[in-house]
Amino acid sequence: MPDNEATLEIQHLIREFKPADGDLMGALHAVQHHYGYVPKMALKVVARQLRLSEAKVYGAATFYSEFRLTPPPETLIGWCSGLACRLENGHGIRKALETELGVGMGENTADNKVGLHFAQCNGTCEYAPQVWVNGRVVGSLTAASTVKLVRELKK
Numbered sequence: 612m613p614d615n616e617a618t619l620e621i622q623h624l625i626r627e628f629k630p631a632d633g634d635l636m637g638a639l640h641a642v643q644h645h646y647g648y649v650p651k652m653a654l655k656v657v658a659r660q661l662r663l664s665e666a667k668v669y670g671a672a673t674f675y676s677e678f679r680l681t682p683p684p685e686t687l688i689g690w691c692s693g694l695a696c697r698l699e700n701g702h703g704i705r706k707a708l709e710t711e712l713g714v715g716m717g718e719n720t721a722d723n724k725v726g727l728h729f730a731q732c733n734g735t736c737e738y739a740p741q742v743w744v745n746g747r748v749v750g751s752l753t754a755a756s757t758v759k760l761v762r763e764l765k766k
């Protein structure tokens with residue numbers, strides 16, 4: 612693999628990590644902390660530094676939900692999968708989100724403007740059914756208000 616500027620930058624980021632399985636998570640975290648995600652080309656650099664197979668590094672980066680292999684979207688919508696939200700038409704809200712965004716759960720729109728992901732109940736169930744928009748609660752949703760919200764976010 613030729614060493615270009617990006618490769619050298621990643622090598623520098625993970626220079627403290629030694630060849631061993633035990634440093635794999637730390638190296639991936641260091642890369643993600645710097646870029647906001649783990650670029651695919653970084654997987655090769657990490658594998659080379661730790662003397663692991665690329666498959667093993669890729670496996671860890673995709674197995675653990677804390678790692679992202681794509682840049683984070685401008686706006687992240689977290690759909691609450693908790694019981695109180697489900698009892699208040701949470702699935703209808705999810706359907707409205709996926710239909711209006713044109714993506715499935717865990718995906719970003721093609722322009723990377725909006726992403727949709729699972730979220731867990733955080734105890735603010737009085738606003739069910741709800742989503743989090745970049746961490747801000749938007750609750751007491753209906754299918755219609757969800758469509759309106761998504762249209763505003765896509766602008």
Ligand code: FES
Nearest residue numbers: 691693696732736
């Ligand atoms: S179940 Fe959705 S916030 Fe508690």
